[in-house]
């Protein structure tokens with residue numbers, strides 16, 4: 001282990017000046033035990049504070065939207081290439097009511113979810129396996145690093161060659177891109193379980209199976225979820241690219257198609273949809289991640 | 299009478315890049331009596347934790363033998379409970395669920411588990427804190443949970459590796475008193491490692507002093523007070539025991555320091 005922390009146990013009284021040897025770590029405690037004061041539980045945020053934070057967080061976005069509306073109207077930006085926001089929103093609404101947007105959106109979401117879901121189902125067990133068998137992990141890590149750092153986009157032509165330009169390619173492509181963060185996080189989650197916890201569980205007679213189920217797995221869950229969240233973002237990003245290269249439906253196709261037929265407001269409508277989708281998906285995953293790692297607060 | 303017998307135990311480690319094995323313990327002998335409170339002191343790095351791991355069955359001795367109730371130790375077991383300095387609580391489990399951990403391993407039914415865990419949390423003064431997660435507890439409270447966890451599955455032997463070293467002085471003193479109370483209440487055999495001479499003399503019926511590395515037991519000091527009433531640490535006998543242990547240790551600490559300097563120079 002390269003970054004071994006110095007635990008207080010490694011510092012001994014002979015190594016320390018007198019004050020440091022007795023450094024109080026929970027000075028709130030009084031003798032008698034009953035006076036032990038627990039750390040304060042995190043308080044719920046007040047609505048007023050929450051509102052203020054919401055205002056601060058959204059100011060930049062609101063400014064961007066205002067500029068988007070104003071600059072083309074003032075002639076600073078060419079309204080042909082950047083139509084004012086209101087026109088794009090009208091186009092968005094039209095696409096929505098004619099059912100074309102839901103169709104493209106549906107196609108994209110179905111593909112990303114399929115790729116993302118398959119990645120979860122495949123990469124988590126695989127990662128657990130690799131992480132658990134340390135020699136396997138050490139053997140595979142360089143290879144995994146190499147693939148992780150090879151952009152999935154660079155491999156799209158290979159996928160297309162092998163699988164054609166149908167749905168299979170797009171789902172596989174999303175699956176491939178999603179699998180890496182999940183796989184690597186799962187491996188690292190399993191490998192970086194605090195050794196003392198393993199030691200403690202072993203001292204209570206747990207065998208390998210018990211250790212895995214009761215220590216390794218729960219300890220790795222937050223790290224695995226970080227991987228899942230990253231994969232969620234990947235799934236949409238890479239899929240759009242695949243849809244731009246060869247597709248008849250999907251948001252990526254919509255954007256490229258509208259651009260080449262010069263339906264510029266429609267193109268922006270597509271872009272707005274993607275941004276919103278990405279943000280929503282990420283928010284959802286962050287929420288799920290937080291639920292699974294409440295205990296990781298210190 | 300003899301609960302743990304340690305006979306001529308040695309432990310060497312194979313260190314990376316070093317063809318010579320590293321000797322942590324060499325020819326250690328020690329008998330721990332049934333129901334006694336034995337404290338173990340020694341210079342830093344002399345092999346105290348290594349010895350505890352061996353008794354716990356977490357590692358096997360290179361040579362020699364450790365027997366508990368006459369049966370050789372072949373691995374960890376619920377007849378021994380280990381308490382670590384860093385608490386080693388499972389952060390995703392509440393205090394209650396942490397205490398239940400060993401009971402799950404023992405196969406105690408759910409209801410009985412919950413009851414026993416609550417009982418042991420109360421024993422260490424944490425009734426009502428069962429639903430707290432470790433990060434919501436102070437250091438002293440975490441160590442209480444760890445002690446409750448080790449007591450809950452009812453081991454005969456409690457092995458404690460500098461359990462109070464990371465706590466401030468006041469918390470440490472209150473935990474020392476509580477540990478003595480629990481020990482008297484449960485009659486367990488306790489092996490307690492510490493680097494505090496005061497702590498060793500205060501808690502131990504006997505204090506085993508180890509040599510510098512490779513560690514052996516140098517001397518076992520019997521500690522007896524006619525009364526434990528009042529401020530024991532101010533008792534003149536306390537000072538004498540303290541001084542005796544201190545003198546035994548001082549030679550070893552000096553030896554350890556010379557050794558460390560030699561290691562430092564031979565490695566560049």
Ligand SMILES: Nc1ncnc2c1ncn2[C@@H]1O[C@H](COP(=O)(O)OP(=O)(O)O)[C@@H](O)[C@H]1O
Pocket residue numbers: 311312313320321322340341342343344345346347348349511
């Ligand atoms: N797994 C290990 N591999 C190599 N050396 C070890 C290992 N465990 C302990 N040691 C070494 O053995 C010696 C004794 O360690 P330890 O028992 O932890 O000492 P103590 O608890 O008395 O401070 C130390 O020098 C330590 O570096």
Ligand SMILES: [Mg+2]
Pocket residue numbers: 009346347348459
């Ligand atoms: Mg130690």
